Amino acid sequence: MSRIKFILFWLGAFCITTLSFGQQETKPAKCTNPGGGILTGGFFDISPRVGCLDFQTNSGTAIVSNAKDLVGGTNFTNLGYIFNFKDGDDITKFPPTLETSRTFTQPGTYWIVQGMNINSTAYITCNAFELIQTEVPDVDISSCGTNEITLTFKKSAVNDKHSGYRILWGDGTEANFSGLAPTSFPFTRTHTYSGTPSGQPLIVGRYAKGCNSSPFPFNFNTNNKPKISELEGLTGGTSNKITMVEGSDGKPYIIEQKQKNGTWTDTGIKLTRNTGETFKTTTLTGFNPTVEYCFRLKTLDGCNNPILSNEVCTIIPKANVTSPKEVKIDWNSPDPAVVKYTIPYSESPTGDNPNNGQPVNPTATTYIFDALDCKKKYNFQINAYIGTAPDQVIIKSPTIIVDPKSSAKLPPKTIGTVSVINTNTIKFSVYEAGNKANNYIFYRSEGGASNFVEVKQSTENFYDDRSVEPSKQQYCYKVEYQDECGNTSEPSPSFCSIFLTSARPNTLNWTPFVIPTPDTFPVDYYIETIDESGIITTVDATANTTLGVKTQIELLLDSPGNNGTATFRIRGVQKAKIDVGGGSIIDFPFEAYSNEYTFITPAQLYIPTAFSPNSDGINDAFIAQGRYIVQFNLEVYDRWGNVIFESRKLDDGWNGTTSDGVSPAPAGNYGFKIFGLDPAGQKFEKVGSVTLIR
Template sequence: MRVLRLWLMESGVKTKGLTGWMSLAMGLCMLMGSSQFAQGQNACANPRFPGDFSVDKAKVCVGSSVNIVGVPNNLISAQYNFEYDGKSTIDKVTLAPTKAHTYSVPGSYTIIQSGAGNGAGTGTIFCKEVIVLATDQVKFTVNICSGRRAILVPDGSTLGQYDSYEIRWGDGTVERKTRAELTNQPSHTYSNSSNQTPTIQLQGVYNPPADCKSTTSLATISLVGAATQPTISSLKTTSDNTIDIDYQVSTGVSVQLYQKINGAYVSTGKTSTGGGTFTVQTDAKQVQCFQVVTQDACNSTPMKSDEVCSLVLDAKAANKQNDLSWQPYAGTATQFRFYRIRRNGAVNGQVPSRTTSTYSDNTNITCGTQYCYSLEATVGPTTVTSQQVCVNGINDGTPGDIEGVVVSIENNRPRIVASLPTTSASSTYTLVVSRANGSSGSYQQVGTLVNQNSYVDDSADPSAGSYCYQVSYLSACGLTSKPSEPVCTVFLTSNSAKGIDWSATSPFTPSTVAEYIVEVIDSVNNTKREIRVSSNTHLDLTDADLESQTQKYRIITASSDGTVSYSNFYTFRSEVKIWLPDAFTPDGDGMNEVFLAKGIYLDQFRMTIFDRWGEVVFTTTDKLQGWDGTINGQRALEGQYLYRIEVIDQTNLKTVRTGGVLLVRSKR
């Protein structure tokens, strides 16, 4: 109640008489009885003794100082509160002699002054309003346009209460815009010599007395040069519902893909920046047309590529040819150059006229072979490629003859190799192999080969006789060539005691036999040697050949063109031979003194002599040792004795010979 007390004292000085005091007392009672007084009142409202001061700025930005100026010299003990709440009595307000203050929060503030003097006595009060302005960033984005042009797009929610807005475009250009001008999205075009990546700055600006700016917002952009017409470099149909479109456009320029629907172009919604590829899901079995169109945020006049349309190819197989058809190219016709037909990836033909829509391929069409075609159109800088279509060739011509057949014994089985026909052949075929036992037998099918020309007859035993074969070619269309001329295995055997023989049938066709060569494989060390016998089919073995009980042979048949065929292996075996006398005379005259077994091819030997009662009187395993007619060193009695000879020959075969021998002594 300091202010009230000072006011009463001052009233006592100036008021004289009962009337003055009563009026004062009545006013105080009314004041104190009011609810406003009880709750506190704005000390700035109707002060009894007003003070006085000024501020250097009635408007300031957040972070700026407000300074008290213009305080009367006769106002003493002046104190201030820079953020008076507008409702507290003066004795409830914290005051300080400070005459400067910095605000950190925007808003409207009341500065209250309290002091004494100023010609009005103590208890003077004076208030002033100060506006503190926000300095928040004015946010924005930039639309980059072709032709090195940029459009500034402000965020309307961040415009604040600025009086104007300052744009620094980053090339030395500075512009001041009103709120309305900024809202209309100002644009700027950069010269060709300016920086390619300028930084744009934007600030909100307050007019005096605040005379301050917002925090700067920045955006660095990359300029885009003048747009050129986009180009579709290729359009390729990759499946029944997919088309790939490669395009080229100036760096940084945005494009959108358009597709013709019911005669009018509509956006596909596919966009990109710079060159690249668009993949479109559509009915690719129908012709589809496209354009690539430039676009930017500046509503620049768009530039369109030439119209490019897909190709849809159809292929049908006919006898000895495949017929192709398509709809003539429907895109920009002025740049059309030619069609190119590819078969299995290789160029098969070229058509110069855009209006031509058929092509027949009759080059080496074979039955059952798959042929895959694609159609290319070269249109200016664009290559349009259809989806690949495939057909199986048809050829009703009977296959040509089997060119040649050879049969040879390999790994103890006949192996037949056929040379395929050179005319009307197909990539998919079957060889039918038939066999006869000997050259006069009837032929029966023994096997087939699919897409192979070599057959091994596992059911034949070439050491049992000669086999003859014929081969037929069956095309994928079910047409069969006539059977080949027969070829027969050469069968090697022996028809005499000292020779080998082989069959004279030819293992070749159409070649003939030029000569036979006998291959001899040594039974001891397995070495080989060859004996040329010209056209003979018999070879007499020499004594040298017969020195070993067994010898292995094979016939090599050579044709006139150098082809060879092998026969079966044959092992010539001589029987073990043993010579024994019927009687011997161990009488000391030096003649026929020993009973001795002689033979050839003997490897292991045992001889046992028995008397008439079956008792063993002599035994030996030495084939060079005989019985001298003694028993335990005593002369044996004359008469008949029995013998048993066991021999294992060089082929490990056992032979047993039994018989009787007569022991005779001379009469002297």
């Protein structure tokens, strides 16, 4: 059929189509290559994309809407649809409809064709509507008299279609899981009841495209099972005491144990709670105190299936004395369901001054105690609580002894500054977050070397080193400290002075400012100038340790009263994270100063070659001009080498007279010698001749 004929046919075919019961999952070939002069293009929506056949509905309706042309507009005519299009159907002969919805009752995939005319050309596009037939899960249920129920989701064609399940256990709780694939089956889910379910337990199968199956009901009758209510580590963790409650009177329960993540084994020991007893205890021995163990109680029901108690696992505490006042206690989490920990302690070995300790966040497995007396020893224990009373389970660790007089080295100091105070003093200061140590031992090396030698012991956390020459070399320091019980710390990292030099003209170079703690930020360097009056000015900032300062030098040299010197120093600033108490951490800026470095400009002289003392106000005297001169001498000689004029002032010149200072000297050439000292103390000298004009 030609393109024009198809357009005319489409315009005339508005009859309602009848329901077609066949479907196909794959996209019909004509949707991609319609032929007959028809092109593919345009857009439309189907709502919903998926329908569900379940216990509540036996049909699904697809609604088409939002038809668009090739560019997302509405520049089209003769819009129509073909519902349930399949391979083998002829687009040009299959009558379209003006309907915008269609109801289907059979599961499957239905392809819907949209047709329209755009600029006298026929276009089609296809979308799919899927109707899913839901099916209840295929499940085996096993209880056999325990208060646990096991659901086994079998490997079957029905379950392969499910992507997840919702299980309503009937006791107010539920389980949801998704993301299943056919390879996930078979699998089991187990639930423990505390009593008879108050509602009907149900299972609902879920499909990836949003459908749910009819609820599948199941029944379960509960019985009590044994429970371990307390586990306590004894004799340093080599023994464990187990307390059993609940279970059946007179029934023996086997104690099983395993290493954490290991395999359960029978201990050969049984617990039997007699009639009238609320609990029963026993103690097991022969354990490695560094290994985590778990315990449970086991018996068999009438179907020879195991009835198991709750599992309880040991707590292994470890103590690290970090200061004479502080101990850090770490432990393993015995169970993810722990609701709180308490840390009871007392003095050892007397048990004096017992304290139940403060509750600790259940997600934490660290406790810091900061009120030790280093003259005493302490007993500490970790208590974990699972659940709430009266069904609470308590796990107690073995007692550990904490001795503040630890032989281990105290941690080193890692925050400090080395700052140049003046030409012969450096201050090394150590930052203290809390109380100062009892004694500090300071060490020094010279020139950045590693040969540290002890230079001072002090009760203060700083050292003013007055036996240094900061402008000649770098000095580095280390510190150790001692607590009130005589424990000594590890040596600190090196803290070094900022050594300022110049490797080439008009350039400053300096060693970096470093705070060795890991919680620091990049260093900012501030270049400061110091004028003749001692006024300090910041002239630049950089993150580098090299900087050209030619412009700053010239500005200083041009300032009034300058003697030819330009003096600089470096101020280094580095932020570090510090604890200021109360759990507050701030970024605190620490700073240090370098030695001063001075650029010295040599003496500059400007000497005339002739002068005419005729009182006309122009070149009436032989006067040398210059700057950056500390000491000045001028001598003028006659033709026989006799000194006829001397001056010690730069602005005091020769007026052309003889040695008597009155008689005019004859015209001619006269020798001179100028000499003196520049700001650096360097000698300068200039010898030449000047012409006296009459």
